[in-house]
Amino acid sequence: MKVDIKCSLITPTYNWNEALELLLLSVLNQTVLPNEVIIADDGSKNDTKILIEKFQKNFPIPLIHIWHEDLKNRKPKIMNQAIAKSNYEYIIEIDGDIIMNKHFVEDHLNFAQKGYYLYGSRVNIKESILSTIFSKKIIHFNLFSSGIKKRARTIRLPFMMKFTEIVATRSSKxxxxxxxxxxxxxIKINGFNESLVGWGIDDSEMIERLHNIGIKGKRLKFAGIVYHIYHKEQDKNHIEINNEIERLTKEKKLTFIENGINQYL
Known part of the structure; x- marks a missing residue:
């Protein structure tokens, strides 16, 4: 276990307290706690602030809430602000609709390596059990749990990471x-591109620039397990604009964007 690596766990959120509560409960269940948790809030209402303050009272590590005004989807901006405020060398990113397996942080730290980033898959939680998991605050799932899809991804066999694939180009997975x-x-690539608008592409476009400076990816298989809470698909009105930005990043091998994290450092 690489206990020498200190990390910040960072998650975006937007007006979905039921999911955020389960996420935070799954933080408390970790075998290895992150050194801090930062919630990058893209303009949620006051009830999200109240929920976070409730957790902050007894949270065993710093739980930091960074908020900006709701001006539609500005996830790259609030994530840049959150990462700029982070205090540790390694960043673990999840979404606000994720429940983590108890070994999640441990696995990311164990397999962290200079010159690489890590990416994992997800087990999908079906819409049919949402009311149950929210009312009973369920954060534990396994191969035999009802109401999940891609259940083979619940299996944790970390020794299998000896055979993991190293990717020199961004994976579609x-x-x-x-x-x-x-x-x-x-920071070298100036973080997320705030020129992206609406939903989508921000993570993959950022990773494209990591590859352009020579960073390679490692896929977490049988490790780094997360459960994704079902929700309706986001509005993709601007996806073609974002796809074009990503295409240019790849085609021109761009390594740095102007509208990024440097404005908060």
């Missing part, structure tokens, strides 16, 4: 809900 990277690498 990359998901921002489960990845980690070195803060210094993130």
């Amino acid at each position: 990359l998901r921002g809900c489960n990845m980690s990277f070195w803060k210094s690498d993130f």
